[in-house]
Amino acid sequence: xxxxxxxxxxxxxxxxxxxxxxxxxxxxxxxxxxxxxxxxxxxxxxxxxxxxxxxxxxxxxxxxxxxxxxxxxxxxxxxxxxxxxxxxxxxxxxxxxxxxxxxxxxxxxxxxxxxxxxxxxxxxxxxxxxxxxxxxxxxxxxxxxxxxxxxxxxxxxxxxxxxxxxxxxxxxxxxxxxxxxxxxxxxxxxxxxxxxxxxxxxxxxxxxxxxxxxxxxxxxxxxxxxxxxxxxxxxxxxxxxxxxxxxxxxxxxxxxxxxxxxxxxxxxxxxxxxxxxxxxxxxxxxxxxxxxxxxxxxxxxxxxxxxxxxxxxxxxxxxxxxxxxxxxxxxxxxxxxxxxxxxxxxxxxxxxxxxxxxxxxxxxxxxxxxxxxxxxxxxx
Numbered sequence: 277x278x279x280x281x282x283x284x285x286x287x288x289x290x291x292x293x294x295x296x297x298x299x300x301x302x303x304x305x306x307x308x309x310x311x312x313x314x315x316x317x318x319x320x321x322x323x324x325x326x327x328x329x330x331x332x333x334x335x336x337x338x339x340x341x342x343x344x345x346x347x348x349x350x351x352x353x354x355x356x357x358x359x360x361x362x363x364x365x366x367x368x369x370x371x372x373x374x375x376x377x378x379x380x381x382x383x384x385x386x387x388x389x390x391x392x393x394x395x396x397x398x399x400x401x402x403x404x405x406x407x408x409x410x411x412x413x414x415x416x417x418x419x420x421x422x423x424x425x426x427x428x429x430x431x432x433x434x435x436x437x438x439x440x441x442x443x444x445x446x447x448x449x450x451x452x453x454x455x456x457x458x459x460x461x462x463x464x465x466x467x468x469x470x471x472x473x474x475x476x477x478x479x480x481x482x483x484x485x486x487x488x489x490x491x492x493x494x495x496x497x498x499x500x501x502x503x504x505x506x507x508x509x510x511x512x513x514x515x516x517x518x519x520x521x522x523x524x525x526x527x528x529x530x531x532x533x534x535x536x537x538x539x540x541x542x543x544x545x546x547x548x549x550x551x552x553x554x555x556x557x558x559x560x561x562x563x564x565x566x567x568x569x570x571x572x573x574x575x576x577x578x579x580x581x582x583x584x585x586x587x588x589x590x591x592x593x594x595x596x597x598x599x600x601x602x603x604x605x606x607x608x609x610x611x612x613x614x615x616x617x618x619x620x621x622x623x624x625x626x627x628x629x630x631x632x633x634x635x636x637x638x639x640x641x642x643x644x645x646x647x648x649x650x651x652x653x654x655x656x
Contacts, residue, residue, distance in 0.1 A: 282412055285419045286337065286390045288492075289329045290378045293322055293342040293350060293397035294365055296656075298640035299570045302627035303605065306656055307345045311397040312353060315568060316577065322397040323353055329395065331408045332415070337390075340397075341365065341374045360518070366527040372503065372541035373533040375488070376510055379495040384514040388493035391418045394538070396486050400577060402564025411489075413455035414559050418489040422497070424546065424554075425489040426460065427561040428482025434472035437569065437637060439484040439539065440464040443558050444551045460556035462547045463539060485561050488538065498542040506533050506541075571620040572633040575603040587611060601633065627655055 297310025304310045311322045319327065322340075329338065335356045340363070342350050347364040354362070365374065375394050382390050393411065401407045414425040428441045443458040463484065467475060475481035490498075500507045509529050516525035534541070546554050566577050579586045583600040592610040596602070599613035606623040613619075620636050622629040631639065647656045 282332070282415055285415055286387065287333045287393065287415050288337045288339060288378065288382065288387075288390050289333050289393040289395055290339045290341060290375065291322065291325055291329075291395050291397050292371065292374055293340055293346060294368060294374060295398070296345075297398070298643040299637060300574075301639050301643045302622060302624045302629050302655070308349065309346055310568075312346060312349050315574060316400050320353055321399075321568070322350060324401075325395060325397050325399065326354055326357075328401055328404045328407055329393075329411075331404070332411045333393075339363065339378050341377065343368065365530060367531045368535075369530065369533045370535050371486075371538040372499075372536045373506065373510070373530065375538045376495055376499045376506065377513065379492040379499070380507075380510040380514040381517055382492040383496050384511075384517065388491065388496070389419070390492050391415045391489060392492055392495060394486070394488040396567070398568060399485070400564075400566040400568055402566075404563070406563040410455050410559055410561065410563060413449055413453060413457075414489040417449065417457065417557060417559075418491055418494070422494045422555055423490070424494065424498075424543070424556045426543070426556065426558050427485050427487040428558040429485045429561040429565045431476055431481065431483050434469060434476045435483065436467055436469055436472050439466055440472075440475055441482045441484050441558050443480045443482060447557060455559055457557045457559050459551045460547055460554065460558050461551050463544050482558060482560070484539070485565055485567065487561065488543075495542075498546060502542045502545045503534060503536070509533055569637070571603055571622065571631075571636040571639070575601070575620070575633060579603075585613065603633065 293311045295309060296306050297304035300310045303313060312320050314320050336358060338357055339361045340350060340357060342364055344364050351362055378392055382388060417423055418425045426441060442461040442464055444461040445459045447457040447459060449455055449457050509532050512529050513526055516522045547556055568574055568577060575586050585596045585599060586603045587594040588605045589607045591606060592608055594611050596613040598615045600617045602613055602616060602619045604611050604621045618633045620631045620633055643656055646652050
């Protein structure tokens with residue numbers, strides 16, 4: 277399939293869908309994680325991810341990396357994806373092995389020139405046509421050599437929950453391009469509030485949204501250079517792909533991979549070579565990006581203002597007296613709020629969460645306590 281604007285370039289998006297979405301507990305569970313929930317409209321998060329990729333990629337070229345708990349529900353939600361392209365990790369090993377696996381599979385199949393795009397399965401994009409423009413520009417740049425393309429979200433506040441990309445010199449992408457590019461100086465850790473304010477004021481920092489583009493051969497080479505112990509493991513798995521031994525080999529070999537993010541494994545070491553030599557470029561994710569990383573960010577996404585009371589889902593009415601900035605999910609309930617601000621209240625058939633928007637990033641601590649403290653496997 278030839279995608280307009282990508283003539284001669286094969287593009288294989290990889291959707292990362294292995295997370296458990298613990299910060300959206302109790303709606304999100306191990307077997308119905310955030311990415312398979314409809315948090316923003318009627319389609320689930322992973323369905324929306326695929327839908328916005330189809331203008332720039334053939335469905336037959338899309339891969340999904342997930343886990344055994346979500347495999348069946350994702351297969352049902354994405355019936356157009358090839359069965360062999362929905363790969364379930366036998367154990368979670370962070371994003372580096374998950375990202376690199378497809379590169380080694382494509383390399384083994386003689387498709388090393390294919391450009392791979394890494395896409396989290398739980399993001400929201402407001403402007404899909406602009407998203408398509410930026411991705412096409414990134415694919416062309418990634419195909420033009422041993423280039424690494426990252427998407428940087430223009431920051432709107434001094435956010436301490438994201439990693440940052442420090443950008444350097446601007447780079448022309450060709451006459452008529454509506455997408456700008458800058459070389460990457462380095463990747464920065466999640467900052468404290470003071471540092472985040474400094475990044476925002478400086479104007480050359482972007483949030484790292486976790487979207488990356490590179491050819492299969494470029495990513496495989498990066499793994500061989502920067503995490504060499506991982507390369508032979510992935511080569512062994514790739515050699516078994518499509519055979520009767522694949523599941524056994526995958527289960528035996530994959531746990532040997534280092535538990536490390538793609539940022540730590542290859543991006544940060546590569547950026548240390550210097551702006552001019554690293555071949556890392558940042559394109560702006562200026563298409564209305566939101567990662568919906570917590571109940572607070574969902575409130576921000578759905579509410580008209582910070583003081584809005586958001587009553588989400590099929591409810592039976594809301595009474596709010598002297599109450600502002602609350603998020604409530606309580607299907608079928610009439611909800612009354614009296615003299616409370618900034619709360620998160622989420623009710624499911626077997627659990628009730630009450631916290632504040634400010635502490636909603638810490639809901640994963642509740643899940644850990646439910647699991648380890650109470651031993652309630654049925655609630656995770």
